[in-house]
Amino acid sequence: MQIPDAGPQKLAAAAILALLDGAPFGRLATYAPPQGDRAGRSYVVPLQFLHSGGVIRLVTTAGRKLTNLRAAPGAACFALDLTTGDGWTSVCAWGDYRDVTELGERLDIMAASFSKYPAGTTRQAVSLLRRVAPGGGAEAERGGRAPVFGRVAIKSMAGRHWPGLLLSAGPALVHPAPPPAPDSPRRPPERLSRAACRELLAARPLVRLGCYSPARARMYCLPLWFESVGDSLWFYHPPGGAALLAALREHPQGVCAQVDNLDCSPAADPGQPWRSALAEGVASVHPLGLDADLPLDVQMTLLRAIRARLERFAIHSVFVPPDPDLAPPAGALIRLRIEALSGQATGEPL
Numbered sequence: 001m002q003i004p005d006a007g008p009q010k011l012a013a014a015a016i017l018a019l020l021d022g023a024p025f026g027r028l029a030t031y032a033p034p035q036g037d038r039a040g041r042s043y044v045v046p047l048q049f050l051h052s053g054g055v056i057r058l059v060t061t062a063g064r065k066l067t068n069l070r071a072a073p074g075a076a077c078f079a080l081d082l083t084t085g086d087g088w089t090s091v092c093a094w095g096d097y098r099d100v101t102e103l104g105e106r107l108d109i110m111a112a113s114f115s116k117y118p119a120g121t122t123r124q125a126v127s128l129l130r131r132v133a134p135g136g137g138a139e140a141e142r143g144g145r146a147p148v149f150g151r152v153a154i155k156s157m158a159g160r161h162w163p164g165l166l167l168s169a170g171p172a173l174v175h176p177a178p179p180p181a182p183d184s185p186r187r188p189p190e191r192l193s194r195a196a197c198r199e200l201l202a203a204r205p206l207v208r209l210g211c212y213s214p215a216r217a218r219m220y221c222l223p224l225w226f227e228s229v230g231d232s233l234w235f236y237h238p239p240g241g242a243a244l245l246a247a248l249r250e251h252p253q254g255v256c257a258q259v260d261n262l263d264c265s266p267a268a269d270p271g272q273p274w275r276s277a278l279a280e281g282v283a284s285v286h287p288l289g290l291d292a293d294l295p296l297d298v299q300m301t302l303l304r305a306i307r308a309r310l311e312r313f314a315i316h317s318v319f320v321p322p323d324p325d326l327a328p329p330a331g332a333l334i335r336l337r338i339e340a341l342s343g344q345a346t347g348e349p350l
Helices: 013-022 064-071 103-116 122-132 138-142 194-203 242-250 296-312
Strands: 025-032 041-048 050-052 055-060 077-084 087-099 148-162 206-213 218-229 232-237 255-260 274-287 332-346
Touching: 013 050, 013 077, 013 087, 013 148, 025 064, 025 206, 025 218, 041 055, 041 064, 041 206, 041 255, 041 274, 050 103, 055 103, 064 087, 064 148, 077 206, 077 218, 087 218, 103 148, 194 218, 194 255, 194 274, 194 332, 206 232, 206 242, 218 242, 218 296, 232 296, 242 274, 242 332, 296 332
Parallel strands: none
Antiparallel strands: 025 041, 025 077, 050 055, 055 148, 077 087, 087 148, 206 218, 206 255, 218 232, 232 332, 255 274, 274 332
C-alpha cells in the first residue's frame, strides 16, 4: 500500500469559516440528556445549513434534533468533511443553540435560504406564511408542519487537512450520483429498512462517530474508518486524540455512528438526493498492544479486516491501521455494539 509522506495540516480559522460558507450540507451532532432510567443519547443527522460571521443558521422542523438542541443547547457540534483535489478535510465547530423568534431575523434566514437552496425552499416559505398567519404558531410546530428557525453561535472550532489522503475508489465514492434533471419526478422521503441501512454501511469507507463528553459538556462528531462484524462496528483510532477516547470511557452509553452518501463539496448540487443511516448502541475502548484486554490474535484479525476493507476502497493514508504482521499494533480499537439501526432517504429520483 502506498503511504503518502504528508501528514495532517491544521486549518486556520479563516479557512474553516470559508468551508462553512460554501458547503451545501453538514452533519449536526446533538445530545439528549438522561431522563429517569434512560441514559443520555447522542444523535447525528445530515442537514442543509447557512453560515455567516461565525453563526450557523438552521431551518428545520419539530423532531429529535430540535428536541435535543433545546434540551442541551451548549452541546451542539457541527461537523463537515469533504474531499478536494489535493486531499481530504475534516472540520468540527462547537457552539450554543437558540431558537430564532424575531420575525425580521427569520425572514433574513429565509431569504438567505432561497439564495443558497433555490429549489428547496418554496415549501418552507409557504409554511412560514402559515406560521405567522392566524392558525399557525406553537400548534403548527407541534404538528411538525411549520419550520423552526435556529442559530448556533460558534464558540470554538478545529479543522485538519490531509494532503495525502485519497478517497479515490471511483467517482461514486466522492460524488455519489449525477443530479437528476430539474423536472425529474422524485420519490417522497422514506425510512430505510434495516437491510438498506446495512447496505449503506457496506458502501461507505467511514462513519461519523457521535458521543458526548461530560467533562467538556459537548458532543464529538468525528469520522473514523470501520468494519462491521456481526452486531458491532469496529473502528480504528490512531495514537493520540485522547479526548475522544476519554469521552467514550466516561459516557459509553448512547453512542451513535452515522453514515450517508452526501457530497459536501462547495460545487455539489444542494438538491442532491441522499441516504443516511444511524447505528446506536454502547461503546467500549480497547487499547492495542501485548498487554491489552483483547487477545493479540483478535487485535490482528480486526486490524487486518479494517485494512482489507480500506484497500477495497483504494484508500491510501498514514491513518490506515498499521500492518500487524510488520510492527506491533499501536492506537486503539473502538467497538460499538449496535442496539438500534435506522435510516432515511430523501428526494431520490423515480
